Amino acid sequence: MKYFLFECKKMTKKRSVLITIILSVVAMLGYYVFNYSVADRFQKWRILDLENSQIEYPKKIAEDQLELEEAEKAGDSARALELQRTIGIYKNMLEEKRFDWENIHANNWAAIAQKQYEYLDKTVAISKSQNSPSAYWLDHQPISLFTVRASAEEHRLLAETGVKPLVQANTFLYYHPTAYDKFTGEALEFWEESTKRYGMQGFHFLYQIIPSFVIPFVILIGCFVFGNNISAEATKKRKGLNLYAVLPLKRHSLFLAKFCSGLLFTILFVFFIFCLPLFASLVTTGLGSLQIPVLMYDGPAESLLGMLKSTILNEWTDEFHFITLGKYLGIVLVLTFALIFLMFSVYFLLSLFFKNPSVNAAILLIGTFFGMTVLPKSPFNPFTYVDLHKVINGEFAVFHFNEAINVTNGLILLCTVGLLVTVLCYLRFRRYVVE
Amino acid sequence: MAVLAVQNLTKVYKSHKVLDNITLTIDSPGIWALVGPNGVGKTTFLNVITNILPTTSGTVELVGKPNKDSSVFKEVAFLQDNTVLFDYLTGHDHLKYICDVQKIHKDKIKEVAEYVGMEGYLKKTVGNYSLGMKQHLLLAMSLINEPKLLLLDEPLNGLDPSSAILMRGILLKLAENGTSILLSSHNLAEIDRVTKQILFLKDGKLTVVDMNQFEETYYNFVLSDYEILKRLLIEHGYEVKQDSLRLQLKLESDQLDRVIDLIKTEGVQIFDIQKEKIGSEKIYKEIFSGAQYEKNPV
Structure with missing residues (x-):
């Protein structure tokens, strides 16, 4: 234990560690603040739009009303009909905008979600009755019915819980984007921009950034800083490892002290960095609700005869469910532990071969990228589990028709491979010599 | 039981035989000086003795145990060059760690720091130490476990005259109190002052010379x-x-x-x-310039 504490003490006294932590803190807080400002802008635009509509729409209706009276006096029935329709549309829009405006001011998110749910549910019903994929098309490309169904269910859950949803760029297209959407070209660009969600509150921000590989990236920085505690002491200018060699110290004790201290500091670093948005949110809009629904893909439904699941995706019948953000973050936490263990052990092994931390980080980064993109998505490919979000929400399992790609198998595989690599690290360390 | 027993030790490094079938036994207290020009393999010899570097062939025993047994370092200490120090830690941190590993009471830190004259900067970070201060710390780290065998690699490097006198006094006192000391050094004048037992290392071979025969x-x-x-x-x-x-x-x-x-x-x-x-300077010139002298290869 004393050896371990000594290694921990060394970590805390290194200037490079302090500099990296400060830079990472600045980067993460900067990211949060920038994201917050973008979300805040969208939110203000929406409020401004709603407020303007309360002034502009009645004015427009009054003008059209005068014009309508004049058209009726002049006997211009065609113009009168057109104006009546316009007045009707504006009155509906004014009513809807007033509804949103009043409920946003009253913080009554349940009412807004309920209204959106009813609209989406009706869309689903219409689509099914007309046997058409969707009531809404973008550039001649339909929104997947799965997306409409999932969005309806999401809004139903939001209406039930009454929690404030994440900020969305386009409040008219209040869909939950799903992997079933196959937009291309400008439609894809518009869809992505419109449905992008921004988390202003702490937990919501974490939910927003998890799919963007921020976690593996922060782990990589952690490994870069804390995973060189052997190689950094075995260079021509620094031979600290030779000090241990002439002390009555068992090699495995030294290895464990160095490996565990590096691993512990990487874990602490990663969790500290991801706690920063939570701390920052305490002075902005708060932590946010953990009741936000998170979509889970269940894939093709089982046939009535209980036979094997279909291997063809069907947006009309494929199943899904939602879990709470709290549960989702809990799973992310556990999987992140396992991922840190694997990435750290691989980095540690690399550092026993290459003394340059930048080379090790580059190899790990390239290797991970290669493993994620080139190697097939398989339950036995540890790199599959680097994309935590798609493993947890079942997207990989559904879209690769392999239910074995799941959190439990991910945990088992990451820990097993991590353990094997750790044993390799020890074997390499035993033969490690500072020349 | 020999304090240091080296049998047929050979070390080959990148196809170059740095140490060639060396046999050496030290079984009594005293000071032995390992002498040779730069790059001849003095540090390699000490590193192989302490198992920092593996042998190519041959055996090394320290205080009666194979050098691969880390427990030998309860009774053996090796003063290496200052690259083994951690710049971001204090002298006290280094000594405390050694106390922890050696299971020595912390009071010994103050005692040994006073002994080598470094109590004034014990709590400063090593990055701010001068060369001489680092050498003091290395000495303190080597002495803290009161070793039976003390190996020193260039212990006089960077020492001012008063520190060199102090170091010399400490080494002589340790030898007097029963410690066997093997030190490598370039400072032949200092070697002449502390020992008459010189080990010349040339072409991988060790030659032991009793300087009493050659002193003029x-x-x-x-x-x-x-x-x-x-x-x-x-x-x-x-x-x-x-x-x-x-x-x-x-x-x-x-x-x-x-x-x-x-x-x-x-x-x-x-x-x-x-x-x-x-003494040693003259023999050194003779040995390393190729002149003939009466030698006792070991």
Whole structure:
């Protein structure tokens, strides 16, 4: 234990560690603040739009009303009909905008979600009755019915819980984007921009950034800083490892002290960095609700005869469910532990071969990228589990028709491979010599 | 039981035989100096002895146990160069860690720091130490477990005269109290002051030389007149060298009185006499320039 504490003490006294932590803190807080400002802008635009509509729409209706009276006096029935329709549309829009405006001011998110749910549910019903994929098309490309169904269910859950949803760029297209959407070209660009969600509150921000590989990236920085505690002491200018060699110290004790201290500091670093948005949110809009629904893909439904699941995706019948953000973050936490263990052990092994931390980080980064993109998505490919979000929400399992790609198998595989690599690290360390 | 027993030790590094079938036994307290030019393999020899580097062949035993057994370092210490120190830690941190590993009480830190004269900067970070201060810390780290065998790699590097005197005093006292010391050094004058047992390392071979056989004493005279006296001393069979400032004579101690009498009888005034012992330096020159000498390979 004393050896371990000594290694921990060394970590805390290194200037490079302090500099990296400060830079990472600045980067993460900067990211949060920038994201917050973008979300805040969208939110203000929406409020401004709603407020303007309360002034502009009645004015427009009054003008059209005068014009309508004049058209009726002049006997211009065609113009009168057109104006009546316009007045009707504006009155509906004014009513809807007033509804949103009043409920946003009253913080009554349940009412807004309920209204959106009813609209989406009706869309689903219409689509099914007309046997058409969707009531809404973008550039001649339909929104997947799965997306409409999932969005309806999401809004139903939001209406039930009454929690404030994440900020969305386009409040008219209040869909939950799903992997079933196959937009291309400008439609894809518009869809992505419109449905992008921004988390202003702490937990919501974490939910927003998890799919963007921020976690593996922060782990990589952690490994870069804390995973060189052997190689950094075995260079021509620094031979600290030779000090241990002439002390009555068992090699495995030294290895464990160095490996565990590096691993512990990487874990602490990663969790500290991801706690920063939570701390920052305490002075902005708060932590946010953990009741936000998170979509889970269940894939093709089982046939009535209980036979094997279909291997063809069907947006009309494929199943899904939602879990709470709290549960989702809990799973992310556990999987992140396992991922840190694997990435750290691989980095540690690399550092026993290459003394340059930048080379090790580059190899790990390239290797991970290669493993994620080139190697097939398989339950036995540890790199599959680097994309935590798609493993947890079942997207990989559904879209690769392999239910074995799941959190439990991910945990088992990451820990097993991590353990094997750790044993390799020890074997390499035993033969490690500072020349 | 030998404190250090090296048997047929060979170390090959990148196809170059750095150590060639060396056998060496140290079984009594005392000081041994390992001497050789840069790059000859002195540090490699010490690193192999302490198992920092693996042997190619041969065996090494420290205090009766194989050097691969880390428990030998309860009774053996190795003062390495200052690259083993952690710049971001204090001297106290280093010593405390060694106390923890060696299971020594923390009070020993203060004691050993005072002993080597580093109590004033014990709590400063090593990155702010001078070369001499680092050497003091390394010495303190080596002495804290009161070793039976102390190996030192260039211990006099970077030491000012007072520190060198202190280091010399400590080494002599340790040897007197039963410690066997093997030190490598370039400082032949300092070696002459601490030991007569020299191990010359050349071409991978170790040659042990007892300097008592080779030590020569010279007396440097500063006189009022050199010419008459120089001729006279040569006539009397003395070996004389002269430069503009002094006359140098190689003498046995019983001859000094006679020479002084001779100078006095010639009426020449003596302003100063300095005694100079030449040992390892001369042998060193002979060995490493290829001249012949009587050697005892081990």
